[in-house]
Amino acid sequence: MPDPKGMTDVLLDEAAAHLERLDLQGEQDQRIQEQGRAVFYLPALADGLEAGGIRVLADELHVQGMV
Structure with missing residues (x-):
């Protein structure tokens, strides 16, 4: 059986990376829109x-x- 703690850690890391990408996308979208694009x-x-x-x-x- 897989290590539940290890799986949880991996999932939390992936979730954090996903949130970071979403934040970056939001920042980039705002910068583009500020330029009238x-x-x-x-x-x-x-x-x-x-x-x-x-x-x-x-x-x-x-x-x-x-x-």
Whole structure:
């Protein structure tokens, strides 16, 4: 059986790293917006572009006002 304490430590480290990335993304988004640049968010495509992914991305950009 895996070491529960070890697993907990790994999960906590991963969660902390994820929060750090989210904070960095927020800071970078703010810097870009302060420069008057548009920021658009696109979803991750589990099925890739071949399964209609381009349409999903185009629809999302339309919803966000890019096109």
